[in-house]
Amino acid sequence: MKIDKLEKTGFDKNNIINYGNMFLVGNGHLGYRGTYEEYTKEQMVSLNVVGLYDKYKKSWRESINMPNPFKVLVKCLDESFSILENEPVYNYQSLDLEHALFYRKTEYKELTIESERFIPFIDQNLILFKYTITANDKDLSLNIKLGTDTDIYEINGPHFRTKKLLHRGKKIEFRGRTNELRRVSEINQYIFNAKEIEYDNGMFSFNLELKENGKYDIYCFSTIIENGDLDIDIPKYLVSSYKRIKNAHFKDLENKWKIAHIELKGDEHAQFALNYSIYHMLILGNERFETSIPARGVSGQVYKGAIFWDTEIFMVPFFTLTNPKVARSLLKYRINTLKGALAKAKEYGYDGAFYAWESQDTGLEACSKYNITDRKTGKPIRTYFNEKQIHISADIVYAFDKYVQVTSDHSILDDGGLDVMKEVAKFFISYSKLDKGKYHINDCIGPDEYHERVDDEAFTTYLAKYAVDTCIKYMDDIDLKNKFKEFSENIYLPKLNDYNIIEQFKGYYKKEDVKVEDVRLRLSDENDYWGAEASKTRVIKQADVIALLVLLNNQFNKDVFKANFDFYYPYTEHGSSLSSSMYSIIASLVGYSDIAYDMFIKSATIDLDGKKKEWAGGIYIGGTHPASNAGSYLSVVFGFAGLILKDDGYTLNPNLPDKIESLKFKFIFNNKIQNICINRDNTYVITEEDL
Ligand code: IFM
Numbered sequence: 001m002k003i004d005k006l007e008k009t010g011f012d013k014n015n016i017i018n019y020g021n022m023f024l025v026g027n028g029h030l031g032y033r034g035t036y037e038e039y040t041k042e043q044m045v046s047l048n049v050v051g052l053y054d055k056y057k058k059s060w061r062e063s064i065n066m067p068n069p070f071k072v073l074v075k076c077l078d079e080s081f082s083i084l085e086n087e088p089v090y091n092y093q094s095l096d097l098e099h100a101l102f103y104r105k106t107e108y109k110e111l112t113i114e115s116e117r118f119i120p121f122i123d124q125n126l127i128l129f130k131y132t133i134t135a136n137d138k139d140l141s142l143n144i145k146l147g148t149d150t151d152i153y154e155i156n157g158p159h160f161r162t163k164k165l166l167h168r169g170k171k172i173e174f175r176g177r178t179n180e181l182r183r184v185s186e187i188n189q190y191i192f193n194a195k196e197i198e199y200d201n202g203m204f205s206f207n208l209e210l211k212e213n214g215k216y217d218i219y220c221f222s223t224i225i226e227n228g229d230l231d232i233d234i235p236k237y238l239v240s241s242y243k244r245i246k247n248a249h250f251k252d253l254e255n256k257w258k259i260a261h262i263e264l265k266g267d268e269h270a271q272f273a274l275n276y277s278i279y280h281m282l283i284l285g286n287e288r289f290e291t292s293i294p295a296r297g298v299s300g301q302v303y304k305g306a307i308f309w310d311t312e313i314f315m316v317p318f319f320t321l322t323n324p325k326v327a328r329s330l331l332k333y334r335i336n337t338l339k340g341a342l343a344k345a346k347e348y349g350y351d352g353a354f355y356a357w358e359s360q361d362t363g364l365e366a367c368s369k370y371n372i373t374d375r376k377t378g379k380p381i382r383t384y385f386n387e388k389q390i391h392i393s394a395d396i397v398y399a400f401d402k403y404v405q406v407t408s409d410h411s412i413l414d415d416g417g418l419d420v421m422k423e424v425a426k427f428f429i430s431y432s433k434l435d436k437g438k439y440h441i442n443d444c445i446g447p448d449e450y451h452e453r454v455d456d457e458a459f460t461t462y463l464a465k466y467a468v469d470t471c472i473k474y475m476d477d478i479d480l481k482n483k484f485k486e487f488s489e490n491i492y493l494p495k496l497n498d499y500n501i502i503e504q505f506k507g508y509y510k511k512e513d514v515k516v517e518d519v520r521l522r523l524s525d526e527n528d529y530w531g532a533e534a535s536k537t538r539v540i541k542q543a544d545v546i547a548l549l550v551l552l553n554n555q556f557n558k559d560v561f562k563a564n565f566d567f568y569y570p571y572t573e574h575g576s577s578l579s580s581s582m583y584s585i586i587a588s589l590v591g592y593s594d595i596a597y598d599m600f601i602k603s604a605t606i607d608l609d610g611k612k613k614e615w616a617g618g619i620y621i622g623g624t625h626p627a628s629n630a631g632s633y634l635s636v637v638f639g640f641a642g643l644i645l646k647d648d649g650y651t652l653n654p655n656l657p658d659k660i661e662s663l664k665f666k667f668i669f670n671n672k673i674q675n676i677c678i679n680r681d682n683t684y685v686i687t688e689e690d691l
Helices: 013-022 239-260 268-282 309-322 324-336 338-347 391-407 411-431 458-474 478-490 516-522 545-551 558-571 579-590 593-604 626-640
Strands: 006-009 030-032 047-054 062-066 068-076 090-096 101-107 111-118 126-135 140-149 160-168 171-178 183-191 198-200 203-210 215-225 262-265 433-435 438-440 644-646 649-651 662-669 672-678 684-690
Touching: 006 013, 047 215, 062 171, 062 183, 068 111, 068 126, 068 183, 068 215, 101 239, 126 140, 126 203, 126 239, 140 171, 140 183, 215 239, 239 268, 239 309, 239 662, 262 268, 262 626, 268 309, 268 593, 268 626, 309 324, 309 391, 309 626, 309 662, 324 338, 324 391, 324 411, 338 411, 391 411, 391 458, 391 644, 391 662, 411 458, 411 478, 438 478, 458 478, 458 545, 545 558, 545 579, 558 579, 579 593, 579 626, 593 626, 626 662
Parallel strands: none
Antiparallel strands: 006 090, 030 047, 047 062, 068 140, 090 101, 101 111, 111 126, 126 215, 140 203, 160 171, 171 183, 183 215, 198 203, 262 662, 433 438, 644 649, 662 672, 672 684
């Protein structure tokens, strides 16, 4: 297995934010953006913590960023060696995808700066940094400023109503109290040699005489303490600790890759993009936390650090197949937040569990009623994602069902999974309206968010029925079963028309028949919110009926896949990064292998090509795109390989794109590793081995 590094040379200020996302490191609980040590909050330096949230006044409640533990500024006389002020002779940065290690090298005539950082999984709340200065061709007298920057980058902050810095020797301790009165601290242990050290407000300052070709190393071990425990025992780290933890981290990552890696022979571009996508999954899956994975992963506070359907529909399947323990902890998050979902249902007058469209630690709704602002006027736009995107509850049941199917781990049902299912079933029954003997799910929003408050929405109704049927499948309670069966047998499902097409919602066909480019021309700016114009037309934001066909593929045949693909493809903007992987999968299943390939590449390169949407109206939506990363994995496994999961096993129906000579991957099914090898002619060999 060879996994190339992500590498960039040169420096362009315009790339700073993008590279911050691209070169992210994390361990599913902490994330540190791919920024440089001289940067500040202006360049969006951020140490993001998943599962910690705070609300400042009337702003959106969002995840917390901690102080930057590793700020370094180097000066020689009056010359600053910050890349923001001083153009280097050579600049290089890399991300070792195999080992989740960030590295940078910036060369000036007089000196070279190198740094690296990583966030181990083995030690949950630790980040390690190393910084090296080399004097190039003469002795140098340097001044170094090094320490903790408490001027934090925040979107809806400030989140720390009190900030205190304590300093003992080379240790700096930040103690913060959030607006929600949570105590969080950060203990930063620095290792460096210096004679006279001054300290001011989180920063050490000292002079350094560096001989020609001499090297000077600085280390930092930063520990985040989330429970306010001030007596926590933190080891005293040494230089040898750095090497030891780094070695263990490398081995850990190598083990993770063993199952997750996919070989796409003959296509280096696709291979690299897929490796990069899988990297993002690996730095997000942490079985020891039940805080789930936010839509922007650990790259920052965009989307409030909240968890969406992205996790259950895109990411959970990746982990179910490659690391079921992580999948289980993601599902546990939905069990733990059931209370919030019950409260939300009650608030809106429904029974059961109405999961939050944007969910945080409590499971209460974090999605604002005005989730988008008008780009020109700055005025908030009323959206109904929160109240009407009810498919989220069914998506969660879907993820539970697939997990059980693949792992045979029924204990998740006893641990609360069945309660989730029952409450979700009750919710859909209470949401529906009986009309002429049929239960209709009206006034909702499907994955296509441009058409709000529609009736008989295909994705939602099919998934609602699936959720209720899944609950019936697993439960014993006869009375409840009969009640659920009555609903399931009589729910109204949009039917296939004479051409095998499923109408996305009642009245969709009557919408103005224009295509994506027509709507684009109606916008005054590409960053305008598309919903305003698209809602009047057939143009949709993202896979909706197509997503339904992917998820419930057992219920439809190839003719239906093809008819709906042909119909909806020209109307789909792919305005969400969740769209293209769904189209890729269906394109593979109908034999459109070129489109399948293009859509896969689109999904896999979302964080590499710099072309993604950064604004929705006036709201910044940049960051990494884990659902799209997971989607590229799914495009290969469910699309190119045609994996179909069934209650009694699985089947493969491969359709390799022309550029790919062979495809090899592993997944875990029923506690056994399945080794799949697909040849150019779509013949394949499966071998099985013990875990
Ligand atoms: O969950 C998605 C949604 O489908 C489209 N807008 C962005 C959300 C978060 O990724």
